Amino acid sequence: MDGDYAIAEGALAAGCRFFGGYPITPSTETAERFSERIPEVGGVFIQMEDELAAMASLIGAVWGGKKAMSVTSGPGFSLMMENLGLAAMMETPLVLANVQRGGPSTGLPTLTGQQDMMQARWGSHGDYEIIALSPDSPQECFDLTIEAFNLSETYRVPTLIMTDECVGHMHEKVVIPPAEEIELVERKWYNGPKEKYMPYAPDSDGIPFMVKAGDGYRFHTTGLTHDERGYPVINAEQQDICVRHMVEKINNNAEKIIRMDEEGTDDPDVVVLSYGITARIAVKAVQGARKKGIKVKNIRLITIWPFPEKRIKELAHKAKAFVVPEINYGQIVLEVERCVSGMAKVIGVPHCGGGVHNPDHILNVIKEAAK
Amino acid sequence: MTEIRFSGFGGQGIIRCGLITGKALSLFDKKHATMTQSFGPEARGSACSSQLVVSDERVLYPYITKPGILIAMSQEAYDKYESDLQKDGILIIDEDLVEPKPPRDNIKLYSVQSTRLAEELGNRIIGNLVMLGFFTAVTAVVSPEAMKKALPGLVPERFLDLNIKGFDKGYEVGLQTIGKKTTKTKRKQEITK
Amino acid sequence: MTTAEKTEEIRNPIEEFMRMDRIPHIWCSGCGIGTVVTSFVEAVKKSNIDLDKLAIVSGIGCTGRVAGYIKLDSFHTTHGRAIPFATGLKLANPELKVVVFSGDGDISGIGGNHLIHAARRNIDMVVVCVNNFNYAMTGGQVAATTPQGANVSTAPYGNFEYSFNLPYLTEAAGATYIARWTSLHMRRVTKSILEAFQKKGFSFIEVIAPCVTLYARRNRLGQGLDLLKYYYDKSDIQHDADTRDLDIGFQEKIVVGKFVDKEKQTFLERMNEHLSDKLGDKYQYYGKETK
Numbered sequence: 001m002d003g004d005y006a007i008a009e010g011a012l013a014a015g016c017r018f019f020g021g022y023p024i025t026p027s028t029e030t031a032e033r034f035s036e037r038i039p040e041v042g043g044v045f046i047q048m049e050d051e052l053a054a055m056a057s058l059i060g061a062v063w064g065g066k067k068a069m070s071v072t073s074g075p076g077f078s079l080m081m082e083n084l085g086l087a088a089m090m091e092t093p094l095v096l097a098n099v100q101r102g103g104p105s106t107g108l109p110t111l112t113g114q115q116d117m118m119q120a121r122w123g124s125h126g127d128y129e130i131i132a133l134s135p136d137s138p139q140e141c142f143d144l145t146i147e148a149f150n151l152s153e154t155y156r157v158p159t160l161i162m163t164d165e166c167v168g169h170m171h172e173k174v175v176i177p178p179a180e181e182i183e184l185v186e187r188k189w190y191n192g193p194k195e196k197y198m199p200y201a202p203d204s205d206g207i208p209f210m211v212k213a214g215d216g217y218r219f220h221t222t223g224l225t226h227d228e229r230g231y232p233v234i235n236a237e238q239q240d241i242c243v244r245h246m247v248e249k250i251n252n253n254a255e256k257i258i259r260m261d262e263e264g265t266d267d268p269d270v271v272v273l274s275y276g277i278t279a280r281i282a283v284k285a286v287q288g289a290r291k292k293g294i295k296v297k298n299i300r301l302i303t304i305w306p307f308p309e310k311r312i313k314e315l316a317h318k319a320k321a322f323v324v325p326e327i328n329y330g331q332i333v334l335e336v337e338r339c340v341s342g343m344a345k346v347i348g349v350p351h352c353g354g355g356v357h358n359p360d361h362i363l364n365v366i367k368e369a370a371k
Numbered sequence: 372m373t374e375i376r377f378s379g380f381g382g383q384g385i386i387r388c389g390l391i392t393g394k395a396l397s398l399f400d401k402k403h404a405t406m407t408q409s410f411g412p413e414a415r416g417s418a419c420s421s422q423l424v425v426s427d428e429r430v431l432y433p434y435i436t437k438p439g440i441l442i443a444m445s446q447e448a449y450d451k452y453e454s455d456l457q458k459d460g461i462l463i464i465d466e467d468l469v470e471p472k473p474p475r476d477n478i479k480l481y482s483v484q485s486t487r488l489a490e491e492l493g494n495r496i497i498g499n500l501v502m503l504g505f506f507t508a509v510t511a512v513v514s515p516e517a518m519k520k521a522l523p524g525l526v527p528e529r530f531l532d533l534n535i536k537g538f539d540k541g542y543e544v545g546l547q548t549i550g551k552k553t554t555k556t557k558r559k560q561e562i563t564k
Numbered sequence: 565m566t567t568a569e570k571t572e573e574i575r576n577p578i579e580e581f582m583r584m585d586r587i588p589h590i591w592c593s594g595c596g597i598g599t600v601v602t603s604f605v606e607a608v609k610k611s612n613i614d615l616d617k618l619a620i621v622s623g624i625g626c627t628g629r630v631a632g633y634i635k636l637d638s639f640h641t642t643h644g645r646a647i648p649f650a651t652g653l654k655l656a657n658p659e660l661k662v663v664v665f666s667g668d669g670d671i672s673g674i675g676g677n678h679l680i681h682a683a684r685r686n687i688d689m690v691v692v693c694v695n696n697f698n699y700a701m702t703g704g705q706v707a708a709t710t711p712q713g714a715n716v717s718t719a720p721y722g723n724f725e726y727s728f729n730l731p732y733l734t735e736a737a738g739a740t741y742i743a744r745w746t747s748l749h750m751r752r753v754t755k756s757i758l759e760a761f762q763k764k765g766f767s768f769i770e771v772i773a774p775c776v777t778l779y780a781r782r783n784r785l786g787q788g789l790d791l792l793k794y795y796y797d798k799s800d801i802q803h804d805a806d807t808r809d810l811d812i813g814f815q816e817k818i819v820v821g822k823f824v825d826k827e828k829q830t831f832l833e834r835m836n837e838h839l840s841d842k843l844g845d846k847y848q849y850y851g852k853e854t855k
Contacts, residue, residue, distance in 0.1 A: 018656050020648075039839045042848035044655045046831075049681040053648035056641065056678075060621070060652025063639065064660065068652070086642050110409075170433050171390060171406035173397035213637035213653060214660045216616035220583065220632060222640035223624075231586060232632065232640075280431045359432060 001174040003141040003167040004029035004071075007097050008037065009174070010145025011069050013182055016095070017043030018068040020057035022050055022076055025109040026165040027099035030071040051076040055083035058094045063221070065212035067149060067187075069095040073165075074103045077116055077123070084158055085124030086223045088246060091200065091208060093152035093187065095145065097161035099168035102353030112165035113353030114276055114327040118334075120160050121305050127243050129250035131257060132160040132305040134275040138172045144302070150185035151257060155249055156207050162304060164327065166277040166356060190217075200242075201228040206249045254306040261300040262311075264290075268297035269370045271319045273312075273336060275301040277356055278325050285325075285362035294370045304332070309339045316343040321369035325349035325362045345369060372427075373512055374435035378420040378452050379444030379465075384499030388442070389421030391503060391521050392513055396425055399517035405430040418447045425512060440510055442502060443469050444485065463506055465498070481509050481548055488540055493533065500526075500537035507538075508545025515542055578605040583635050590629060594780075594788025596747030596773025597627050600694050601634070603750045603771075604665070607757035613661055620663045621650040623675060625701045626775075627667035627694040634665075644674030647682045650689050658832055658851030661761065662688075668695040668709040668770075672728050676708065683737035683766045688830040690760040690767045693730065694747075696775035704778030711814040715782050730770050731823050732807040740765035742824035744810070746795040747773040749820065756822060764830050772818060785815070 001009070008030045011019070019038065021031040035045040043066070048054040054070050061068040072080055077098045087094055102108030103115050116123075120132045131151050135144045144161055152159035190197055190209035197217045200208050208228075211217045224232035225239045250257070261279075270289070274282040279300035286298045297315065301308065316322075321344055324333040333348035340346050349365050351357050377388040386408050393406040408421045422435040441456045442463045443449035449469045456462060458476035466482035474480050483505040489498040507515050519535060526534045576582070578601075591597050608618065615636060622631035624643035631638040637660075641649045646664045654662040664671070671679055671693045682689065698716050699705040706719040708728045715722050731742045741763050743756040753771055760767035774780055774791035785791060794815065803821040810819050829837065832851055839847045 018652065020652055039843055039847050042850055044835070044850060046651070046655060048648060048651075049677050052645060053651070053678050053681070056645035056648035057652030057655075059641070060639070060649040060654075061656035062652075063637075064653040064656025066656040068656070083642055083645060086645075166407070166433060169408060171393050172404070172430075212657065213619045213639075214617050214657050218616070218635050218637055220638045220640070222632060223642055224640065231583075277433070280433065283431050356432075356434065 001138055002029060002169055002171045003135070003138040003163055004099060004169065005033045006138040006141035006174050007071060007145050007161065007163070008033035009176060010142040011095065011149070012037055012041060013142070013176065013179065014067065014146045014149035015184060016067045016069050016149065017041070018058070018061035018066040019043075019045045019070065020048050020054045020061065020068065021070045022048055022054045022072070024051075024073045024076045026101055026168050027071045027073045027076075027097065029168070030097065030099070051079035052082055055080040055087070055096070058096075059083060059087050059090060059092050062092050062094050063090075063213055065214070067093075067153075069097070069149075071097040071099065073099050073101050073109075074107060074113075074116060075105070077119065081119070081123040084130070085126060085128065087158040088124065088128035088130060089223050090221050091156040091246070092158065093156050093210075094158050095148045095152055095161065096158060097145070097163060100162065100164040108354050110165065111354040112277065112327060112356065114162075114164055114278065115329075115331070115353055117162060117304060117326070117328065117331045120162050128246045130158050130160060130305060131155065131250065131303070132162050133302060134162045134304050135167060136276055136279050136300065137167060138170060138174045141167065142174050142176065146182060146184070150183070153185045153187050154207070155253065155257075156188065156210065157250060160305075162276070164277055198228045199230045200226060200245075202245065202249075206245075206252065250306055255310070257303055257306055258308045259302040260308055260311070261302065262297065264297040265295050266297070266318070267295065268315070268319045269295045269321070270366050271297045271299060271315050271322045272325070272362070272366060273299045273301065273322055273332075274325050275304060275332065278327055281357050281359050282325055282362055284359035285366060288359065288363040289366040289370070292367065294366060296366065301332075307335050307339070312336060312339040313341075316340040319344050321345035321347060323347050323349060323362070323365050323369050325351070325357050325365075327351045327353050327356065373425040373440065374438040375423040375425065375440040375442070375512070376420055376435060376438045376452055376455070377423075377442045377444075378418070378448035380447065381417050381419045383419070383444050384496070385419045385444065386421045387525060388499050388503055389423050391518060391525050393423050394525065395513050395517035395521035399520050400514055402426065403428060403430050405433045407433055418445070418451055420448065420452065440506075440512070442506055444498070444502060446470060461510055463502070463509065465502065481505070481545075483541065483544055483548070485541060488544065489537055492536055492540060497530070497534055497537035500534045501541035501544075504538040504541025504543070505545040505548070506541075508542045509549050578602055581605045581608065581635055583633055586633055589633055591626065592777045594774060594776035595626070596696065596771070596775075596788075597630065597694055599747045599750055600692065600753060600771045600773060601630055603753035604663075604692065604757055605634070606754040607761065610754070611758055611761045613761060617659055618661045618663070619653060620665055621646045621653065622664070623666040623670035625667040625670045625699070626696070627665060628670055628701070630665040644670055644678065646670060647675055647678040647689075647691065651682055651687050654687060654689055655832065662690070664689060664691045666693065667700070668693055668697070668730075669699045669707045672730055672733070673699075673708045680733065680737035683734050683739040683768065685831040686738055686740060686765050686828055686834075688764050688766070688832065690757065691769065692757065693768065693770050694773050695730070695770050696773050696779060698775060698779045700775045700778050704775070704782060711812055711816075713814040714779070716779065717782070727812070729807070729811045730768070731810050734768040735807045735824050738766065738828070739768045739824060740826050740828050741767035742769075742807070743822040744770040744772070744818075745820050746799055746818060747771055748792045748795040748799070752820075759822075759825070763825075764833070765828055772812075
């Protein structure tokens with residue numbers, strides 16, 4: 001099964017019953033798979049007229065009570081940014097996968113890239129936080145899609161799966177466990193008195209309860225800056241409360257959300273940090289470096305956003321250098337640089353897209369960094 | 372680790388070859404297999420290839436670098452990919468569709484009339500299955516049982532029998548080509564030598 | 565009795581349907597949107613619809629604020645995207661009756677693509693489009709509906725573009741119920757909304773309404789009352805009129821009426837019927853039928 005199919009299967013296993021999409025290479029296979037499978041499990045697939053509509057339809061579907069997702073790539077991701085902002089503002093749990101291709105603009109429709117990593121974080125206007133995960137195989141496309149749904153429901157936040165063409169179109173064995181072995185987080189439904197419901201009143205854990213339309217709550221929600229009732233309040237004080245809430249509910253839980261694979265010595269000369277398909281390539285380079293006697297720690301980010309700032313700061317005290325290969329001109333490396341804050345060298349290994357790194361190229365940079 | 376490239380033109384079922392072999396290896400032969408594909412923007416007719424990396428351990432680098440086995444089902448694919456083949460690699464061609472250059476290095480060349488045999492069996496669309504059968508016999512990287520088990524779900528149900536027929540034909544011709552009409556175990560020993 | 569006591573006794577007849585904690589609203593005096601809201605509420609009252617199952621979705625703009633004032637499940641979304649949001653809402657929860665209440669700029673300008681596609685699919689929803697001939701919230705710019713010759717802030721020498729004839733557009737796209745009125749025709753608007761509630765399918769109701777502060781002032785058309793006088797003098801009820809003939813010229817005749825009222829399977833009905841047909845027992849029938 002390829003990564004694209006695995007995303008669709010993961011979504012169905014997570015209980016996703018609404019898919020609003022628009023075809024775009026190299027993500028289309030997910031939509032195709034969903035449209036084929038959904039009639040058998042009771043749900044709706046709709047191919048919308050564009051990605052603006054696709055994203056809007058997801059938010060509507062979630063407030064209608066469903067778990068919902070979409071999938072896209074570069075140009076479509078740009079269009080979806082509009083309503084990704086609305087989803088963040090309305091604190092709407094949903095999942096969006098970006099099977100990245102080379103950009104900008106139409107770029108390389110059939111070839112890989114990791115060039116939307118910063119767009120995932122900053123793509124819609126204004127301040128907000130999202131969660132973004134990066135799978136490195138079809139198996140992880142399945143697993144992390146389920147995780148993405150769980151995180152999005154836990155934190156009432158749109159969650160992104162930032163994969164790429166290589167993983168999306170790569171066929172490997174995918175193990176799908178029996179349904180009863182899959183842990184699912186259900187929506188944080190409100191069940192207090194109807195007249196007391198407020199869609200944006202944080203619970204003790206900071207996350208507000210949800211309801212769905214049609215259950216008699218007669219609630220209001222808006223993309224405007226709002227109070228706990230969801231009523232617009234247009235002033236600096238409410239803006240502060242509203243934005244802080246959206247940002248802090250993720251940042252305060254960052255340690256719970258963040259997942260990464262760490263391997264190798266705790267006293268490294270060089271830390272190699274990568275994600276997605278590049279992390280598989282990096283392993284080869286790391287193996288090569290160890291043969292040369294270089295002490296390397298290898299880190300694969302599974303969660304990209306929120307960023308594992310704390311761990312990188314710790315390692316910055318120990319390592320001489322960080323090497324960050326990624327299939328873009330240098331995006332996550334900037335975030336590493338920010339966290340390392342001058343305590344160690346940070347060296348990017350850029351690749352403009354269209355293919356993956358040559359492991360030897362990464363190896364050479366590691367050797368250089370170890371000097 | 373073995374790297375395999377299936378190539379031809381769009382519409383011949385080249386991607387399918389990679390999918391079937393990959394599924395056979397990873398689900399039924401207990402190997403790790405990663406398949407990637409490349410194709411032009413056209414749906415049909417252009418050069419098309421699927422690549423398979425086979426290993427006993429998890430495959431890290433997903434693309435092939437220096438394939439040990441090349442299957443070429445069109446002249447364009449042969450011209451494009453022949454030079455990548457390892458010095459002691461195996462080259463398999465459809466002899467009616469590919470005119471090979473004199474073989475270089477220690478490359479072993481096997482040829483089969485996969486498309487013609489498929490036509491004789493009633494439908495040229497199973498040319499890829501004849502090729503897969505032939506490939507399975509001459510390379511022994513995958514077991515014929517696993518290959519046949521991998522077919523359901525990857526070929527249309529109503530053509531399953533025909534596909535199996537095509538595979539069996541190719542397999543039989545393959546065994547004849549390497550001079551083996553022997554049992555499976557013996558054949559494997561031969562290959563390992 | 566003092567004046568103060570007297571005002572306390574007079575309660576707005578549509579109060580129970582409004583979020584009174586959000587009143588006063590933002591609309592200018594003389595604006596027509598409020599009257600359309602009143603017509604809508606009257607229709608809701610007469611319809612016997614379960615209010616818990618009625619949801620309202622707006623986009624952005626002056627009319628986009630409607631969702632915020634009506635006490636139903638209500639969504640104030642992004643500019644132009646009320647219809648696709650409503651599409652998701654309706655398909656996710658088919659027992660809802662979904663109303664989109666928004667302006668001409670939102671629905672036919674930035675959201676024009678969504679309008680025609682929702683009509684094409686025959687999504688079961690009621691779209692009330694208040695057409696005030698300009699982008700009012702942002703200060704009176706030219707819209708897809710601005711009549712030729714009208715002066716607006718981004719067409720300071722008068723508008724030379726052709727404008728949309730919305731009933732014609734939506735009919736061509738496949739809407740099964742189409743009416744146009746002005747905000748003067750309050751009872752007619754109520755009746756149309758009521759009819760649309762009782763139908764399945766995509767209903768489109770255009771209501772021409774005065775924008776006193778911007779459109780009227782800039783074009784020296786007078787106060788709200790003068791515009792209502794214009795509607796009174798120049799609107800012409802022609803039920804079943806050919807929608808090709810419904811262009812609106814600057815201060816010229818406005819043909820109003822119910823133009824389309826036909827039956828066609830909705831998106832969900834098509835989906836259920838088609839997939840049951842193709843997949844037989846494997847198909848999981850989706851949603852409950854709504855009335």
